[in-house]
Amino acid sequence: MGLNSEVVALLDEFKAIRHQIHQNPEIGLETVNTVKLVKSKLDEYSIPYKDIGVNSLVAEIKGNAGDTTVAFRVDMDALEMSEENDFAYKSQFEGRMHACGHDGHCTSLIALAAYLAKNRDFNGTVLLLFQSGEEGYEGALRVIEDGFFDKYKVDYLFGFHGWPGLASGKIAVHNGACMASEDRFEVHVTGKSGHASMPHVCNEPFAAVADIIKGLQTIVARKIPSHERGVLSITQVHGGSLRNGIPDNVMLQGNVRTCNEDVQDLIEESVAQVVKGAATIYGVEAELDYIRKHPVLVNSTPEVAIKAAQKVVGLENVVTDMESSMAAEDYAFFMKHTRGCYVWIGNGLDSAPLHNSKFDFNDDIMPIAASFFIAVIDELL
Ligand SMILES: [Zn+2]
Numbered sequence: 001m002g003l004n005s006e007v008v009a010l011l012d013e014f015k016a017i018r019h020q021i022h023q024n025p026e027i028g029l030e031t032v033n034t035v036k037l038v039k040s041k042l043d044e045y046s047i048p049y050k051d052i053g054v055n056s057l058v059a060e061i062k063g064n065a066g067d068t069t070v071a072f073r074v075d076m077d078a079l080e081m082s083e084e085n086d087f088a089y090k091s092q093f094e095g096r097m098h099a100c101g102h103d104g105h106c107t108s109l110i111a112l113a114a115y116l117a118k119n120r121d122f123n124g125t126v127l128l129l130f131q132s133g134e135e136g137y138e139g140a141l142r143v144i145e146d147g148f149f150d151k152y153k154v155d156y157l158f159g160f161h162g163w164p165g166l167a168s169g170k171i172a173v174h175n176g177a178c179m180a181s182e183d184r185f186e187v188h189v190t191g192k193s194g195h196a197s198m199p200h201v202c203n204e205p206f207a208a209v210a211d212i213i214k215g216l217q218t219i220v221a222r223k224i225p226s227h228e229r230g231v232l233s234i235t236q237v238h239g240g241s242l243r244n245g246i247p248d249n250v251m252l253q254g255n256v257r258t259c260n261e262d263v264q265d266l267i268e269e270s271v272a273q274v275v276k277g278a279a280t281i282y283g284v285e286a287e288l289d290y291i292r293k294h295p296v297l298v299n300s301t302p303e304v305a306i307k308a309a310q311k312v313v314g315l316e317n318v319v320t321d322m323e324s325s326m327a328a329e330d331y332a333f334f335m336k337h338t339r340g341c342y343v344w345i346g347n348g349l350d351s352a353p354l355h356n357s358k359f360d361f362n363d364d365i366m367p368i369a370a371s372f373f374i375a376v377i378d379e380l381l
């Protein structure tokens, strides 16, 4: 099958759309103009759509009779950072940049829409979900809370990310966990303040904090089975304001990543145990706030993705042995409600990393992504 020739024929048009989005990055849930642009293309293709969540939208394309619905999801938001590229279509806004390639994800789905507008010979329904707020703004949750899975019968949902360090023309499919969970925690340790020369009349919080930090940093090394992966990083410690005073409070924050929900449970329990233990030893109050921000992204239908990917890029270009990433992705929330697979498509070996000020989405991914989605439709509908 290879790349879809109808998509390839329109590549210059899609590049122009991608570059327009790249020049006009929008942050978080505020993807107003990007949505306007997507709507204008869907209008041009006579594809109906509905708003969902916050500045997200779902387009619906019905094929022949058939009960199965396959959805494809892309994200649209940029990052609050300044672009250091100097090509013609660089961001026109200081402090805003498409450094995660969501401009290209979004345009790839527009390319699929252009194809499906003229090719509806499949049995069932295809949904195209253009999502805002992936970069920590809970865009996926807003879509789900707005009834995505009540309004539509979503049998499968597929998605992708352009991936630096993976050669252009390759597709990586993970069997199981693809991207990590992300938890955040904050600990407030409260003792009793006083003069630095008289600690015996105070209740110094720093000794407890020091033990908490040391204890937390042994969790991954000592509690998690060695074949599992986990990261626990302390990211902030704040306390005290005087040269000669002991403070009442010290606050510390941390960030946790895992690729397995059991490990996530184990880390959360262990963090609580360490904090409680240190508080008991030193006789201070220690309040823990532990938030599960993203679940592990687990692929449930890798076999469908592998077959579709092989049709597009050939067996030799489908990579099935890449380590999962310790970055989180809010597509994971959708996988709690339906089946599907999230794949990585090579952004090139010499690509700048994601979230780097010189990153740029590789335009060659667009026909690969759209052709991959078409092959998934072929497989399932
Ligand atoms: Zn990102």
Ligand SMILES: [Zn+2]
Pocket (backbone or CB within 6 Å): 100, 101, 102, 134, 161
């Ligand atoms: Zn991203």
